[in-house]
Amino acid sequence: MNPDFTKYADGLMPAVVQDVNSGKVLMLGFMNQEALDQTRTEGKVCFFSRSKQRLWTKGETSGNFLLMKDILLDCDQDTLLIKAVPVGPVCHTGADTCFEEANPSFSLQQLENIITDRLANPDESSYTTKLFQKGINKVAQKVGEEAVELVIESKDDNKELFLGEAADLLYHYLILLQAKQFKLDDVLRVLAARHKEKQRGT
Template identity: 45%
Template sequence: MKVKLNEQGLLPAIAQDANTGEVLMMGYMNPGSLKRTVEGVQVWFYSRSREDLWHKGEVSGNYLNLKEAYFDCDADTILLKVDPDGPACHTGEPSCFFNKLEGLPDDYEVTESGPSILGELFALIKDRQQEMPEGSYTTSLFQEGVPRIAQKVVEEAGETAIAASISDTGSLPGEIADMLYHTLVLLAASGVQPEAVYEKLRERRK
């Protein structure tokens, strides 16, 4: 099984009490922390704020002792069944999940941004490809086929290059967004998953 890291090269990790089944916390692992966890007896995470490995419990003494580990069906999330030495949460609560949701607050709004939005957009594009709703621009692209979609990618790339060359920073984000959108449509039409592109990008940083 090949582990699928996210766009940041990390793996979401859920810690669960092996004795009670209670979900204790959620963190992230990179290849280094995963290796230390599997080879040892205690859980290591990756701290995104410090950009370094994090030995859970090193300061508090509340270590998470690994009993079993399971990947989900997509191999992009790991479940850690652990025996905790103490409270998993820095607040002193046994679990980090103690704030019960009692309906959405008045000021709630979705603010998805960053690399995750590409995955959401690709999922929407795949839905359009399957359902082919009338009046959808994405549907019209799929109906015209790969050659036309590829042509649109070239057109949008050209407009992006022009905006950059004349320092039109106001238009540049929109042009890049259009280029990325049509590129995702091209991937879907070609039967290629974005993960294949992410893998190539990871190779580029070596």
């Protein structure tokens, strides 16, 4: 990655910060080479503050840091995309984002990441780890059981029980995908291809 800071007279490049789990855009800041280097070294997103005229680590006063997970550069090499995990509200107003959007504290992507970690780093106290260790047949069986339980609850009017079974099915479905070495994105690609075919009238 070779960002071209010389494209800007002040040497400051726009840096868009995105929540790595929810995909929400959190804020826009500016970086010079030094700020980028510090972000990579410390793992906390650092900008160059135009008002303070110095390096500024987001959260250095409030404690609401942005923990860097990935850094991408656009095709023109003049804008950065920082994928991060926010520790608390991002905006100085107390809002989740600087664009007044709510940012969910938990997402399907985050759940999938947890399941991935349990597969890569087994924890004997974890239900997910224990289920993986029982093998693909047991995982598939659990998905079938949860699907049947969801169908049964759908025939009644108990909202909490229905949503609980729906959550159980989704959770075990994600485990099955991982056990088969797939991710939710793989399924979404199939759905996207089907949608594209439908639009073409095929």
